[in-house]
Amino acid sequence: MSVSKSPTEWLQSALHPAGPDAAVIAQLTWILFIGGTLLFIGVMILCAMSLRGGRPVRPMVWIVGGGVLLPLVLLSALLVFGTWRSAQLSQPTSQHAIKISVIARMWWWEVRYTDPAGGEDIVLANEIRVPLGQPVYLGLSSADVIHSFWVPALAGKVDMVPGRVHGMSLQADRAGVYRAQCAEYCGEQHARMALHVVAQSPAEFSAWLAAQARPAGIVVQGGEVERGRRAFDEQRCAACHTIRTGPNRSATSDNGVAALGPDLTHVGSRLYLGAGTLRNGQGALAAWIADPHVAKPGVRMPASADMDGATLRALAAYLEQLK
Secondary structure (H helix, E strand, O other): OOOOOOOOOOOOOOOOOOOHHHHHHHHHHHHHHHHHHHHHHHHHHHHHHHHOOOOOOOHHHHHHHHHHHHHHHHHHHHHHHHHHHHHOOOOOOOOOOEEEEEEEEOOEEEEEEOOOOOOOOEEEEOEEEEEOOOOEEEEEEEOOOOEEEEOOOOOOEEEEOEOOOEEEEEOOOOOEEEEEEOOOOOOOOHHHOEEEEEEEOHHHHHHHHHHHHOOOOOOOOOOHHHHHHHHHHHOOHHHOOOOOOOOOOOHHHOOOOOOOOOOOOOHHHOOEEOOOOEEOOHHHHHHHHHOHHHHOOOOOOOOOOOOOHHHHHHHHHHHHOOO
C-alpha cells in the first residue's frame, strides 16, 4: 500500500491545524496575537495623545489608563481565556485510544505498535500512521538525551526525557502526511531529526497495520534481490538492524535483537530515509548505504566505502522490495 504525495506533506505549521488539539493551539495563538496587537495600539494612541499639541495628557491618565486599566483588562481576559483553553490540552488519556510507543534516539525515531493479533510488537522508524478521526495516545520517551516531539499541525510539543515516559493524545481529522520535528536541540543532526505522521482512513490503517505485523516477503531465489539478501548477511548489517523474515529463515539476518539502528522489516514501504532526510527509493537507499554522512553528517551508521557497485545496487534492491 502506498501513500500519494499530499499537499500537506511539507506543511509544518501550527497555523494550519488538522486536529482538535492543534485547533485549540491555533485559536490561542490568534487570540493572543490579536490581544497583544490591541494592547500595542492602545499604548500608541496614548503616546500620540501625549505628543500632540495643545493640552498635554496628565501623568495620572498615563499611569491609570496605559499602565493599569488597559493591561489589567486585556491581560486578565487573555489569562482567563488561555487558562481555560489550555486546560483542555493538559489531560491526555489512553482510554479508547490507539496506543503507540515513540522512542527518540540520536537522531531518529523508533515507533512501536502493539500487534492486534497478539504477536510481537510492530516496529518501524521515523513514521507514524494513524486512523482518521480517532484519538491516538503516544507514550514518549528517550534513549539518550532530551528530545522533544512536535507535530505542529496536529498537537503541541512534549519533551522526551531519558528514564521517563510522557503521554500525549492527538487526533487527525484530515487525511495527509504531516511533518514533525524534534523541537529540543539534541546534537549535531538535530535539524535532520524529522518524522512523518500519515493520517489515513480506518480501513487503510487496519490493512497497513496487519501488513506491518507480517514478516518481510519471501525473496525469489537467484536474482538481484537474493544477492542483496546475501549481501545483508555478509556485510553484517544485522549487527545493527533487524529484518523479521519469519521462522523458516536463517538467524543470520533475523536474530530479533539488533536495535542500534532502525528495524528494516518493511523499510520499502516508508516514505523517507534517515529521519526525513531522503525520499525513499532504490537510488536513495544505495546512496544512503554508500555514505550516509553525505546527506546526514555525524550519523552513526558508517559508510560502505569498500562495497562494489553491483553489491550496493543488489542490497538496495533487496531493501527496496521489503514492503
